[in-house]
Amino acid sequence: MPKPQALKADQVFRACDPDALGFDTTDDLEDLDRIIGQDRAIEALRFGTGMRSHGYNLFVLGPNGIGKFEVVKHYLQDRATQEPVPGDYCYVHNFQHPNEPKLLALPGGQGEQLRKDLEQLVSELRTAIPATFESDEYQQRARELHQELNRRQQQSIREIQKEADEHDIALIQTPGGFTFAPKKDGEVMDPEEFHSLPQEERERVEKIVEKLQEKLQAAIQQMPKVRKDIQERVRKLNEEMAEFAVGHAIGEFKERYSESPAVLEHLDAIRQDVVENVDALGNQSDQSANAMEQLMSRYRANVLVDNSTQQGAPVVYEDLPTYQHLLGRVEHHVHQGALTTDFRLIKPGALHRANGGYLILDVRKLLMQPLAWEGLKRALLSRQVKIESLEQLYSMISTVSLQPQPVPLDVKVVLLGDRLLYYLLSAYDPDFLDLFKVQADFEEDLDRDEESQQLYARMIATMARREGVRPLEKTGVARVIEHGSRIVDDSERLTTHNRQIADLLSEANFWAGDAGSHVIDETHIQRAIDHQEYRASRIRERMDRAIQRETILIDTEGEATAQINGLSVMQLGNYAFGRPTRITATARLGRGHMVDIEREAKLGGSIHSKGVMILSNLLGARYAQDHPLSLNASIAFEQSYGMVDGDSASVAEFCVLLSALSDLPIRQSLACTGSLNQHGKVQAVGGVNEKIEGFFDVCSARGLTGEQGVLLPASNVPHLMLRPDVREAVAAGRFHIYPLNTVDEALEMLTGREAGERGDEGQFPEGSVNRLVDDRLQELSRLQRWESRPERGSNGKSETDNGNDE
Amino acid sequence: MSDSDQPVTQRIIVLVSDSCDSNAALEAAARMAGRLGAELQALFVEDVNLLRSAGLPFAREIGLTSATVRPMSPEAVEQQLRAQAERSRALLERIAQRMNIRSSFRVSRGNVESEALGSARPEDMLIICRADHRRRGGSRLSDREGRIVSAAHCTVMLVGERQPEENRAVLVLYANTARGRRSLALAASMARDAAQPLVLLLPPGSEAEHDRLAASAREWAQTHNLQLRFRELGHVDAAALLSALRQEEGDSLVIPRDAAALRDPHDRLLLDEVDTPVVVVP
Known part of the structure; x- marks a missing residue:
């Protein structure tokens, strides 16, 4: 079997040729007016926004920082400018049901006009009504009525007084009314004098007084009727005058709203209300000034949605999507310790402002706000926005509140969120897929070829201008493109993660400024990348130090049996780094039990366990097809104290197990990664760049011997985008990267012996790795049979078996 | 016009009786x-x-509002009168103390009209309150105020229940007669002491007559360092005076006793209907 050939420097990194980009600096490039690599998502946006049917709202999926918001916002804004401006909505007082403010729908821009008109009306009424009631005409007519009242009231009294005078009786005012008394010489008669009158005279006077009293009583009893009659006439007069004042004021702008029957109806209601409340409106005393203002305030309009300055359909992003911010709220005033409200305190929510257009929401923020998600769904399902007081709904507060008429809703909601939330909502919320029928899934990377590199360069140029950073020189752009591949760990792909690229540009701009350069070149980009890594590498350096001081045992030269260098990746936040891990194995007589020490210690994940099971079965299938696998083996990640998962160590685990069985030493100058299938094929794994660089760093710190290197799956070669120092060592032949297709290639590289294939007789070649393993397993099988003879004991236990296989 | 026209009021006599609001009358008099x-x-x-x-x-009192008939006794009436007098005396003391003026209280028994007229000397000012007809159900039985105004040798001021307001004008009906000048002098001294505007109401007449009247008033005002404003009247009846009072937002009206508005026995607007104080100069 030919040995794997070490990769050349150009195979471990795909460089971007700056000269092939065709420009000097990004100033030479035009802005990119489209989004690259997101065709599927853009098509979904186009479809979702074009579908006007119910429920075709959008959910834009993708990780944070990929630029979903910018893409969606720009797309929607472009589209919205082609769409009509939606109408305005106003709330006005409902004269029939005061706690249910009335909604008026008006053509765009007319809401504000109506508000101004009604303000003008109030202003006119404030002067016109008192002026009408101050007019000489009104005063004259009111005075006439008042005089008539006096005349009619006094007439009856005068008649009684006249009759009393005829009988020489005086009508005298008392504190509470009237009394009658006989007169003498124009003065009331003294009581003693009255007593001295003859009996007959006294009786006569008393009779007259009694009669007069009865008449006076009857006259006083008639007075309320007279007053009522006059008051009714005064009321009619007031109404007539009010009708004149308000009719004149309203008539002026009624024509403007001739095509809005609801507005005309409201104007009629105002006129009726003015007439009914004319007493309060016409009264100019200070006390009634407040009452008048309160009445007048009901004639105003609250413009809930004003689209007078809107160009096209609205695109609204609500960054704090609370229930109230979405659906609107009714505010309250505190007045003398009590909470009061009216239609003017109805405040719009994002749904009102976006009505007729688009509303963008971050689904994670939305779900974190109590009741906001349910509120949004209810609005979308019912296709109307109903403002309800949460405080009242949940009995947190008991005060007068309003139930405004609901606003008809025609909005396209675009939710932005990561994939997990989309899948969770799809699974657990039965309404979700009915309301959000369109998913726009953002790609995280795109093909890297000549054309896409050119577009990527323009995207970088656009981004640089938008971020306000220095222009990039072509070498800088090339380095960003290369880093774009490194971010996605693939030399044939480029990242679409805009925020990372934008951050890199900003930081490189800082370093360019630090260096006094007016452009950003590759050194500034590289410095930004290095500094990002430096800032995040405290833990990595600490582990490297532990390896150098041999606190963590890693051999990078020589040979050792049953010991191999595996490679693992540690993820800390958004920073990942690789490090070698010593994997050891033991093998002894047993009943085919493979102990994964990581799993037993509950430090191994299920994928790791799966890898161990596969290699266990590969072992059995390859070497023990016709006899039992009489082996107890264990595999451990030495000095690993955290969770281990993934199957990328299965090639290394298999090799170290065979080393333990065959007693063949393994080259410690090599590290190995790759997953294994049941037929011994090596399969791709993740994080190869970090793993190689991790081992390289350990070797490099000790001094490269020229023997060191890494074995990795051949299918991972396109993913290599290694650091410059690693590339240099590879080019100089001081560090090697070997691609593997089968586990036998790994065995040969690690042991320096032929792996061996079964010959026609089913035997592996003498001296090969596989032969030694096969021989050892057959020997163990024989030992097992011998140990299991009946005379050795009924329980079948051997002396070497300590019961681990029980 | 000589300085002798300037009135020197030595004493204010306020008539406190059972038929008016003592508080309003005492306040006005003290001021x-x-x-x-x-x-x-x-x-x-x-x-x-x-x-x-x-x-x-057989003495009975017939209730003004309820029309019920209640027995009357001299003891009860005397008690009522004494109590009322005591209330008025206490009220006077409080007001005089607050306003820091000299005051005295006198009780007499007799005919109200004769006692009032008999106690006032020509250099006094007699203040009487209008019987509040609205409070008394609109019934006015005697023309006591009218008779006092007609017979008094001194200036008489009729006050209503309305409380005066700051900075409102004093209006005076002006005629170039001795009585007219006395009226102007009194109004001027009222206005000057309270720093109020002074408005002269000029009776209807030709332009030349108006000019003459205004010139004589201005001349007098200059010698007394006073600011005047003029208002021409279309009529000098009570309605015209009331209209002027309303439009000028007048605080009080000073009027000579021989003015036509007071002479018509049927036109009692000035005596009965106005809340604003009216000062009649004999």
Whole structure:
């Protein structure tokens, strides 16, 4: 079997040729007016926004920082400018049901006009009504009525007084009314004098007084009727005058709203209300000034949605999507310790402002706000926005509140969120897929070829201008493109993660400024990348130090049996780094039990366990097809104290197990990664760049011997985008990267012996790795049979078996 | 016009009776006393006719509003009058103390009209309140106010229940007669003390007559360092004066007793209907 050939420097990194980009600096490039690599998502946006049917709202999926918001916002804004401006909505007082403010729908821009008109009306009424009631005409007519009242009231009294005078009786005012008394010489008669009158005279006077009293009583009893009659006439007069004042004021702008029957109806209601409340409106005393203002305030309009300055359909992003911010709220005033409200305190929510257009929401923020998600769904399902007081709904507060008429809703909601939330909502919320029928899934990377590199360069140029950073020189752009591949760990792909690229540009701009350069070149980009890594590498350096001081045992030269260098990746936040891990194995007589020490210690994940099971079965299938696998083996990640998962160590685990069985030493100058299938094929794994660089760093710190290197799956070669120092060592032949297709290639590289294939007789070649393993397993099988003879004991236990296989 | 036209009001006599709002009358009187630097005397008259009628064996009071008939006794009426007098005295003391003016309270028994007229000297100002006809169901039985206004030797001010407001104008019906000039002088002294605008109401006449009247008033105003405003009237009846009061938002109206608006016995608008104080200069 030919040995794997070490990769050349150009195979471990795909460089971007700056000269092939065709420009000097990004100033030479035009802005990119489209989004690259997101065709599927853009098509979904186009479809979702074009579908006007119910429920075709959008959910834009993708990780944070990929630029979903910018893409969606720009797309929607472009589209919205082609769409009509939606109408305005106003709330006005409902004269029939005061706690249910009335909604008026008006053509765009007319809401504000109506508000101004009604303000003008109030202003006119404030002067016109008192002026009408101050007019000489009104005063004259009111005075006439008042005089008539006096005349009619006094007439009856005068008649009684006249009759009393005829009988020489005086009508005298008392504190509470009237009394009658006989007169003498124009003065009331003294009581003693009255007593001295003859009996007959006294009786006569008393009779007259009694009669007069009865008449006076009857006259006083008639007075309320007279007053009522006059008051009714005064009321009619007031109404007539009010009708004149308000009719004149309203008539002026009624024509403007001739095509809005609801507005005309409201104007009629105002006129009726003015007439009914004319007493309060016409009264100019200070006390009634407040009452008048309160009445007048009901004639105003609250413009809930004003689209007078809107160009096209609205695109609204609500960054704090609370229930109230979405659906609107009714505010309250505190007045003398009590909470009061009216239609003017109805405040719009994002749904009102976006009505007729688009509303963008971050689904994670939305779900974190109590009741906001349910509120949004209810609005979308019912296709109307109903403002309800949460405080009242949940009995947190008991005060007068309003139930405004609901606003008809025609909005396209675009939710932005990561994939997990989309899948969770799809699974657990039965309404979700009915309301959000369109998913726009953002790609995280795109093909890297000549054309896409050119577009990527323009995207970088656009981004640089938008971020306000220095222009990039072509070498800088090339380095960003290369880093774009490194971010996605693939030399044939480029990242679409805009925020990372934008951050890199900003930081490189800082370093360019630090260096006094007016452009950003590759050194500034590289410095930004290095500094990002430096800032995040405290833990990595600490582990490297532990390896150098041999606190963590890693051999990078020589040979050792049953010991191999595996490679693992540690993820800390958004920073990942690789490090070698010593994997050891033991093998002894047993009943085919493979102990994964990581799993037993509950430090191994299920994928790791799966890898161990596969290699266990590969072992059995390859070497023990016709006899039992009489082996107890264990595999451990030495000095690993955290969770281990993934199957990328299965090639290394298999090799170290065979080393333990065959007693063949393994080259410690090599590290190995790759997953294994049941037929011994090596399969791709993740994080190869970090793993190689991790081992390289350990070797490099000790001094490269020229023997060191890494074995990795051949299918991972396109993913290599290694650091410059690693590339240099590879080019100089001081560090090697070997691609593997089968586990036998790994065995040969690690042991320096032929792996061996079964010959026609089913035997592996003498001296090969596989032969030694096969021989050892057959020997163990024989030992097992011998140990299991009946005379050795009924329980079948051997002396070497300590019961681990029980 | 000589300085002798300038009125010197030495005493304000306010008539406190059972048929009006003592509070409003006392407030108005105290304010006027303060303005003119005069002494304030409140006069409470126990109506002898009322006391006599209460002593009659068949004396009954017929309720003004309810029309019910209640028995009357002299003791009860005397008690009522004393209580009312005490209330008025206490009220006067409070107001005088608050406004820092000299005051006295006098109770007399007799005919209200004669007592009021008898106690006022020509240099006094007599303040009487209009019987509130609206409060009394619109019934006005006697023309006590009219008779006092006609017979008084001193200036009489009729006040209603309306509380005065700051910075409103004092209106005066002006005629180039001795009485007219006295009216102007009194109005000027009222306006100057309270820093109020002074509006002269000019009776209808030719342009030349108006000019003459205005010139004489201006000349007088200049010597007294006063700002005047003129308003020409179409008529001098009560309705025209009321209209002017309303439009100028007047605080009070000063009018000579011989003005036509007061002479017509059937036109009682100025005496009965206005809430604004009306000052009648004899």
